[in-house]
Amino acid sequence: MKSCTLIESFKIGIKKSKKDAVCMKLSEKSNISLVTTKNKFAAAPVQLSKKHIKNSKTKYLLINSGNANACTGSLGMKNAKKCCQKISKKFNCKESEVLVFSTGVVGEQLPINKILNCIEKKIFKFNSSWSDAARAIMTTDKSEKIIKKTFKIGTKTIRIIAICKGAGMIEPNMATMLSFIEINVQIKQNLLSKLLKSISDRSFNRISVDGDMSTNDSVVLIASGEIDGIDFNRNKQAYKQLEKNILKVTQDLSKKIISDGEGSTKSIYINVMNAKNSKEAKIIATAIANSQLIKTAIHGSDPNWGRILVKLGSIYHTSYSIEKIILKLNGYTLFKNGTPAANYNSSSLKKSMQNKNIEIFLDLCSGKGSYDLITSDLSKEYVRLNSAYTS
């Protein structure tokens, strides 16, 4: 599939044997929007890119994997700047026209001389594919994550190409995930930002692997401007179509992240209904998603639903009547009217727990707040991966 953004996937010298960097050259008509982590200790590249995008039209992106350049102090910031400078000199643009993104281990300085030398010497051909880019930004991901989609608005063919990485440390607010999305339309800056925020909140911010929120997460939406003549500000239906299609892509990417979550063997779909308000629904869904006990039970295909109620009862500042709660697991009602349900087929429930997708449905019958979230189970493989990451 054709792309307006040009891509170079290459070895920048952080990882020993794999490609570990991507440079993207944006087409001239491109608009770009960025949402990032809410971690208070956002990494140097995140801080710098947020500044650059405010002040200049973005022309180049530089992405590296293997080192997050996070918690690296003023030296880390200097290094991020040096990367932008190097790219700007190489391609004869302003420093602020370059954005940088990093993912990998936290707290180690970039091997900056290696990186600068590599960029200096390299001949950029910009003939890599989005798949190549998806592979180069991987950390503990088992496979590259890419989705392409076309659809029509009127007679015009709209194209979405999206890649992401992110296996662990995923939590609402996009812990350790990077995503780059190109759409081939022209769309005004304000609306593009609104669009990105809206789709992120309903996809990447609705997944959690382990409740830790990274310092580096970023989602970039590039509107290449190739197709003009659709006024998305005025044509609400066209905007809705665009939003719906991108949302489908980012939701599918989010599902890919969860099913490739570190050591993940199952995806857990959590649906909290009728909480007192949506804030409480979110707190409850997140607490369930991050419970080690619930995640391990589901890993073992064990319908140990009591742990879900135990978790609900242990959340400070929320208070729900146990009499009102309806708890379903994979569609089986297991708790209602303050008491365990007796009349379900426990052997078919047990069988359903072997499924790849597990559904937790918690109706609190106490208001109108709802929230849904996808998480992964907790396996021995998660422990293996995460107990030997830096060393």
Add this chain to the structure above:
Amino acid sequence: MKSCTLIESFKIGIKKSKKDAVCMKLSEKSNISLVTTKNKFAAAPVQLSKKHIKNSKTKYLLINSGNANACTGSLGMKNAKKCCQKISKKFNCKESEVLVFSTGVVGEQLPINKILNCIEKKIFKFNSSWSDAARAIMTTDKSEKIIKKTFKIGTKTIRIIAICKGAGMIEPNMATMLSFIEINVQIKQNLLSKLLKSISDRSFNRISVDGDMSTNDSVVLIASGEIDGIDFNRNKQAYKQLEKNILKVTQDLSKKIISDGEGSTKSIYINVMNAKNSKEAKIIATAIANSQLIKTAIHGSDPNWGRILVKLGSIYHTSYSIEKIILKLNGYTLFKNGTPAANYNSSSLKKSMQNKNIEIFLDLCSGKGSYDLITSDLSKEYVRLNSAYTS
């Protein structure tokens, strides 16, 4: 060691092959105090015992393992009452003079007929030891937890005997742990309650295995009244001595719980200093203690300290300057002045990460709030144990 409380450890019929119940007969002069879980869905036995202890002088305790009788609705409450009734008939006392405690799987009804039959038929000799009791209340504990200690107040020998259980689901506010402590002094009810609250807050409430707070946790302090003549209300020094010694016992029991935490291979001592206030210090210490990423890194003896700062940065409603933070791991300063420390011996740090006890010290230099907490690492064995608990 002599005990005033008489003990019968026996098979009540919940577990297939092991002893799974304890009956304790309190001496006549005994006072008793109780602290319990703050889980909003406290189990039926917890609710009932709290009511009974308010209204009557306690004479008997009945404890079972293997089933928590939690989230079991009105039938669960009826069953808890039936247990008290049965004991009260057996020993010719009032129903409210009996307290019941349960630990084990949540959401299943007690096999109440089995239990009642068993108590009916059983001849109680009350010749078991505290060690026998410690074994009978175990769930996934690998070994029984008991501490005995004597010390002098003036010329009088004070004796503490304490047992507990609790391997997983441990979190401040005592998730899934039970503890029974006897001291051989006479002490007024009010002061006994104050004493129990004070020592629990500084021991059992300072440990966390997995951040889940159980529905059943209870700590019982029995003052047998054997030794009278010390006026703990007036003699502040005697009270302090008593408190210090019980605290030492409960802190040591807490350490036993952590080092026997489900699949635990290491104990992690977390010390958060100089937060804006103690509430924030507690939130931060707890967040670190419950981070899967930090726990797995430490399990793998990996000094991946970046994950600690990432966690701190991700906590909502707290805000600390990264410039002020001092982070030490096993005594090695790893982060200071907003930047990773460079001048430590990384090979000795790595070696120290093999230790059984790991120390995380986080000085926020922003106020006077402090909090300390002990947690365990997260191992494959934890996953194995918890993915196959009910089934």
